[in-house]
Structure formats: C-alpha cells, structure tokens
Amino acid sequence: MLAKKLSASEVTDPALYFNRRNFIRAGILAASAVATGAVYRRLNPAGGGEVNTPLIQGVTVPAPATDPSGFRAADRQTSLQDITHYNNFYEFSTDKASVAPLAANFNTTGWRVSVEGLVKMPRVFELDDLLKLSPPEERIYRMRCVEGWSMVIPWVGYSLSKLLDAVEPLEEAKYVAFETLLDPKRMPEQSAGVLQWPYVEGLRLDEARHPLTLLATGLYGRALPPQDGAPIRLVVPWKYGFKGIKSIVKISLVASQPRTTWNSEAPREYGFYANVNPHVDHPRWSQATEQRIGEFGRRPTLMFNGYEEQVGHLYAGMDLRTNF
C-alpha cells in the first residue's frame, strides 16, 4: 500500500500542538506521578547501607564442614547485605528493612553484662572481658525464623558453656534466663507497647550447655552490627530465631522455667522450647517449608533445623507436640 503523501500545510502547527495547556498538563501529570512515587519510596525504602563494624582479630575455624559437631553448615551462606538488612528486632522497628537504618547509631560503649543468680561466682562483665573469655570461633549456622524464612550465617563467638563454666552454676540451677537492654532512648520502639519490654528469653541448663549454643559477638568476621544484636547475642541454631535474644545485658541462672517474651505474648503460638519442627505447625501457618533468603521457591524445613543428630537426645521421650 502506498502511503499518502502529506503536504506541509496538513501538518499541525507545532505551536498549536505543543500549546501552553498541554505543557502544563504534562507537567502536572509528571509532577503528580513523581509525588506518588515519593510517597511509595518513603513507605518502601529501597536498597541498603554499608556494614563497617571493626574486624575481629584471631578468629579460629574450629572444624571442617563434614564435622559431626554441626559447627560449620555446608549450605551456601546468605549475603552480608541480606543478613544485615532483613532483621526482626522489634526494639527498633517491626519492619525488617527499617531496623538497619534505625539502629545505625546504637551506642554500645560501656556495655556490661551481669551474670548472676544461682552461681558460685556472680560477676558483672565489662564487654571487653567477656570477649576475651574464650577465643572467637567462626560458626556457620542455619537460622530458621518462626515466620517461615531462613538464612545461613557465619557467626563469630564462643559456646555459652564457656561462660557458664566461668561462673560455676550451683546444683539448684536448672534454667538460664536472658534479658535485653531496656532503654527506650536508645531503643525507640520500646516506647511502643508492641511487646512487653525488656525482651526476655530462656533455655534449659542442658540446652544452654550444648556446644552448639553460641554467644555471638560478630558475623562475617566483623563485630556484630547493631541491627543483628550488638554487642553480644545468643544463637541457638536448632530453635526458631526468636530464641536468639539480642543485645544481652543480663544472664541469670534460675531454678524454674523463666518467662519468655513471645511465649507470654501468645502462648498458643510460641512455646518455651521453640525447637524447629516441620511436623508441628504454627496455628496460623505451616512450618513444613521455608523461604531460604536469596533462593527462589521454598525448601523443606528439617527437624531441629538439621541439627537432630547433635541435639535430638536432649528431648528424648518428650512429646514435641505439647512441648512445642
């Protein structure tokens, strides 16, 4: 088909076509879209920041990946970016992406940890003394959140048992209770009543003494960034992530099972034990599978998060449906 030739006179005068009204309208349209976009960006901040906490000197690698200790998971490690920008740390924000920016200026100078209760040698540790108690080890653990996602994190720290040995628990001590800092000035969301503050957690003494139970002071070879629980936190890899209490200021040995935050918040949904268990669903969602951060699709969740060989004996004879 032949295109009909247009004569110059048929073409609309550009002055008419691009008239003032159209200009203004295009401007309004663009400006409004930019404004809407800005609102969206404010609600959904994109991207992340740097992690520049100091490197930890003298980190030892305790075992090969094939070691039965479970100290070094062979899974692909989650990126530092994801570990430090997807955090459940309600003391700063209930939005996982917002924790990192809100915690960025968290000041930990002069940090002390009181270890007390049923022990022979109660002591208030200066952070530096606590860090020097045992050489830092790299432990690569799977971390399974009760919400259904998981990561693989190269922690730095040492077994909690080293600290317990140093304070010598008494015969009557059966449980260990942990407490996070309570300071709404430094942890702004503690002013909101989302949870009962301070955050508290607990373990049975034999769980606390298990070599896998880690007092973590760093990750990826660096001191813990604030959003991951600086300066010192608990990591219990066979339990749901909320057992890993952050920014600890108090550890007490006690005779009876201590109150724990999520359990007292919703006893039907979060048990004291909170062992990772694909066969016992959360009342509102399935625990059979998990979203591994950085992977596409879901993968099956393993019993005790894959640490059954190491910790299964701790729960021999227990009904894990009632003791969830």
Place this chain on the structure above:
Amino acid sequence: MKEANLRFTKLLVLVNCAVPAALLAWDAWNHQLGANPVKFAILTTGMSALVFLMLTMLVTPLRKISGLNWIISFRRTFGLYAFFYACAHFLIFFALDRSLSISGTLSEMAKRKYLIVGSTGLLVMVPLAVTSTNAMIKRLGGKRWRALHRLAYVAAVAGVIHYYMQVKADTRQPLAFMGVLAILLGYRLVVYLRQRRPNKIPSNARCKANLPKKLSPTVVLDRTFPSHEHVEPKSPPNLPL
C-alpha cells in the same frame, strides 16, 4: 468541571494509581526488593489493594460532603485498581510462593483461615469488576447494580481482617485500616438510618404518587453514572467550577 478538564483529571488518576505497580516492577527488575523479594511483593500488592479499596469507598462520602459531583468519576478507576492489585497479590503468592502448585495452594488454603478470608475478598470482587462497564450498569439497572456493588464492603472487610489475622504482634497498621473502614462504613450506616426514618410509608407513598413513573429510573441513574454525563452537556461550557 469542564469535560476536557475532567478527562485530564481522569488520566491523572489513572496514571498515579499505576505508580506503585510500576515502582514495584522497577525495583524487582533491579533486584531492589530486599532480602525476601517475594514476601515484599506480596505485602506491597496486598497493601495497595487495601488502600484502593478504601479510596473506592471514600468517593461517595467525599462527593456528598463536598458537593463535588465529578469525584464519582474516579470510583470505578479506584475499584478496578483495587481488583488489579488484589489479583497481583494472589498471583504472586500462587506463582512464586506456592510455585504454581494448585494442590499446594488449596491445601495451604484449607489449613489457613486468613487465606480463606482473603480469597473470599478477592472472589467477591470478580463480579464487581465484570459489571463495572457502562453497558453492564445499563443492563442491570441502577438499583440492582448498586445492590450488587455493596459487595465492595464485603471485600474491604475481608481484606482488612485477612491482614489483621497474619500479623505477628504489631497490629497497628491493620488496626489503622480497620479504623478507616469503620468510619467509611459508619458513614453509610448513618446515611441509611437517616434516610429510613423520615421516609416511612407515608412519604414513600407521596413520592410514588407525585413522581411520574418514567422519571424514577433517571433519578437512579444520575446517582450511578458519573454526574457530568448527564449534567454537563446542558450547562454552559465555561461554567466556573
């Protein structure tokens, strides 16, 4: 409002409603959705669906209170966008979280109450989207059409409850949505109760007696259609707003 201005305002609304979807797609393309992109996309589309449901329900009260009848022109746009975001929300869940497994999706739905509530909200919106065209409004007749479209309230209530049911501890956002929804539904309840009281049998009878029968469909349609389609052509073209 002038016809040309109204058309432009409609375009303005149409484009702005698409901004969240466009930015979500842009961020996904650039791997900027954070550590858990699927969850982020599900949350963002779900939240957008709720926001647009609220906007849809805001149109009528706003129009009645302000007297700006042309606002009604945006109701359909908002409603269809709510449906669009709700569909995207479900499809991302189905395709990326459930890996396109129909049995996996159904078994998960059977076990999770919040999924049943959410799906109810989405299903209820399907007939509303289908009957959103002018032709369908005419075919159904204004009265029946409006009765059907009260299902939008069901969708909004289901959507907000669906959100509330899965929050772990921080219920502030779902409660805020509930508050807004309560105001929007409360307004309608008040209007309904007020209209009912004076209009009992005698006044109804009077209406019927005084109004010629042929007029009544026009009255109904005037409320249903964007008002400009009826009013504007008769008014002088450069009437100040």
